[in-house]
Amino acid sequence: MPMLVECIPNFSEGRRPEVLEAIAAAIRAVPGVTLLDMEADRDHNRSVFTFIGEPEAVEKAALEAAGQAVKLIDMEKHQGEHPRLGAIDVVPFVPVAEMTMPEAVELARAFGTQMWESLHVPVYFYEEAASSPNRRNLPDVRKGEYEGRKQNISEPKWRPDVGEPRMHPTAGATIVGARFPLIAYNVNLATDRLDIAKAIAKKVREKDGGLPAVRALGFEIRERGIVQVSMNLVNYHRTGIHAAFEAVSAEAERAGVRVLGSEVVGLVPLEALVECAGHFLNLENFKPAQVLESRLKK
Amino acid sequence: MPMLVECIPNFSEGRRPEVLEAIAAAIRAVPGVTLLDMEADRDHNRSVFTFIGEPEAVEKAALEAAGQAVKLIDMEKHQGEHPRLGAIDVVPFVPVAEMTMPEAVELARAFGTQMWESLHVPVYFYEEAASSPNRRNLPDVRKGEYEGRKQNISEPKWRPDVGEPRMHPTAGATIVGARFPLIAYNVNLATDRLDIAKAIAKKVREKDGGLPAVRALGFEIRERGIVQVSMNLVNYHRTGIHAAFEAVSAEAERAGVRVLGSEVVGLVPLEALVECAGHFLNLENFKPAQVLESRLKK
Numbered sequence: 001m002p003m004l005v006e007c008i009p010n011f012s013e014g015r016r017p018e019v020l021e022a023i024a025a026a027i028r029a030v031p032g033v034t035l036l037d038m039e040a041d042r043d044h045n046r047s048v049f050t051f052i053g054e055p056e057a058v059e060k061a062a063l064e065a066a067g068q069a070v071k072l073i074d075m076e077k078h079q080g081e082h083p084r085l086g087a088i089d090v091v092p093f094v095p096v097a098e099m100t101m102p103e104a105v106e107l108a109r110a111f112g113t114q115m116w117e118s119l120h121v122p123v124y125f126y127e128e129a130a131s132s133p134n135r136r137n138l139p140d141v142r143k144g145e146y147e148g149r150k151q152n153i154s155e156p157k158w159r160p161d162v163g164e165p166r167m168h169p170t171a172g173a174t175i176v177g178a179r180f181p182l183i184a185y186n187v188n189l190a191t192d193r194l195d196i197a198k199a200i201a202k203k204v205r206e207k208d209g210g211l212p213a214v215r216a217l218g219f220e221i222r223e224r225g226i227v228q229v230s231m232n233l234v235n236y237h238r239t240g241i242h243a244a245f246e247a248v249s250a251e252a253e254r255a256g257v258r259v260l261g262s263e264v265v266g267l268v269p270l271e272a273l274v275e276c277a278g279h280f281l282n283l284e285n286f287k288p289a290q291v292l293e294s295r296l297k298k
Numbered sequence: 299m300p301m302l303v304e305c306i307p308n309f310s311e312g313r314r315p316e317v318l319e320a321i322a323a324a325i326r327a328v329p330g331v332t333l334l335d336m337e338a339d340r341d342h343n344r345s346v347f348t349f350i351g352e353p354e355a356v357e358k359a360a361l362e363a364a365g366q367a368v369k370l371i372d373m374e375k376h377q378g379e380h381p382r383l384g385a386i387d388v389v390p391f392v393p394v395a396e397m398t399m400p401e402a403v404e405l406a407r408a409f410g411t412q413m414w415e416s417l418h419v420p421v422y423f424y425e426e427a428a429s430s431p432n433r434r435n436l437p438d439v440r441k442g443e444y445e446g447r448k449q450n451i452s453e454p455k456w457r458p459d460v461g462e463p464r465m466h467p468t469a470g471a472t473i474v475g476a477r478f479p480l481i482a483y484n485v486n487l488a489t490d491r492l493d494i495a496k497a498i499a500k501k502v503r504e505k506d507g508g509l510p511a512v513r514a515l516g517f518e519i520r521e522r523g524i525v526q527v528s529m530n531l532v533n534y535h536r537t538g539i540h541a542a543f544e545a546v547s548a549e550a551e552r553a554g555v556r557v558l559g560s561e562v563v564g565l566v567p568l569e570a571l572v573e574c575a576g577h578f579l580n581l582e583n584f585k586p587a588q589v590l591e592s593r594l595k596k
Binding site for chain 2: 259
């Protein structure tokens, strides 16, 4: 099975279709890269592209897309509700299969270097690729936004990790990083009592002493008359789908509430499902490469 | 996600590498087809090729491979321990993803027609593609083998389903069919008592009134000092991995024996794992297309 990485760049353009199409075309033109998704938001004036492939191809596609953004987006004219630092605002790399986090960090660093060398856009590294703990968190790095950073980029606190301490005149700066795939996973409860969903969410989330790498909130699902514990599993190697399910189920039982079922929202890496089946079946030595579909030529 | 079918033709040649290579090359040459495996047995003088792809490409690859076999294998000279009816002995088509059994049967029938029209090899249909119940079972159709069928092919009972009732002078006849993917799945028990494994196997297998589409035997795993219930799940839509696991676990508990773990031998369709995770998590509306890897361009 080949190494597989996902890249989800955020661009400061959500209105002009010709710009969005130029970025998409640049990504699609790279052999071995699959563009999975593209979402544009007019109010935020921002777009998010999701593509996947082997590391070298994904790096090339990200750089080609960034090249189009530098050419076509002018931050001096950009307006929108979402905070942003540059035309290519954020570029996370996510290891999906057969790839370790150090390898993803290396890819992010190589891409960041290219951003400066080819496109003269200074780069900050965040999350797993951060150069220091105070740069791990995206909102911290983006503080002050494009307009503020033009003023303070030469201060030691705001010096970029790659490149000279000056903003690109039209593209600003870019924040590049590596993170684990995020799994959006919800467990539905057979009750309409929102307080119970909220209490269980609090019990299982990392912030309040629960499971590692789990974020959780309680919600009402009005049209079904039930409540839901809605989770983001931000590192399924630390807390997998099965562990989240079992923790919520145990808390629900304690509260005297039945679990109706659960749902995965959006995409999930094969490995996360394999780990889940493996847990319940107590599988010995099972590898994702045993999944027939993983053997297909790409 | 594209429609995906697997083809596992068995050829009456297991000794001459140049013949095996010619067959493999014919398969590999078809765009969109992945040759997953190739096994040759000298004693049986027989080989098995496994390849996968979208239906049209797989049909083409099977026909190209059959063309090589007709050209290079002479049943008048063939000797080997394994029963066989022709140079291309058996050709099963297995629906792997996004494909129904009726669609796989249609593919098998189309391929069988091609075998006669292009290569003048008469064809029998078996398993799900069988034209009558007494032709479902492969050993029944192959009875008498190549030598015997030369004598009786014009008898009503042995008339081929496609083509005139005469054997190809060097390639004999071919048996073509459609069947579900087979999952080899074992559950290991924390005991060395073979009688317990055998009793559980008997309890869970279809033949003795157990789970539908399950074959099972009890084995000793000497080097670990344990026993195993070894199963073939011949239609995981009828009995999935999770149902087999739970049935064996329940019987083991009844016998006072602990389940150590379980193992999937060889390849498994993604859908079977998804169904398994879905069962234990009580997943609502989950689709194999939500698996990230399934979105990759082929």
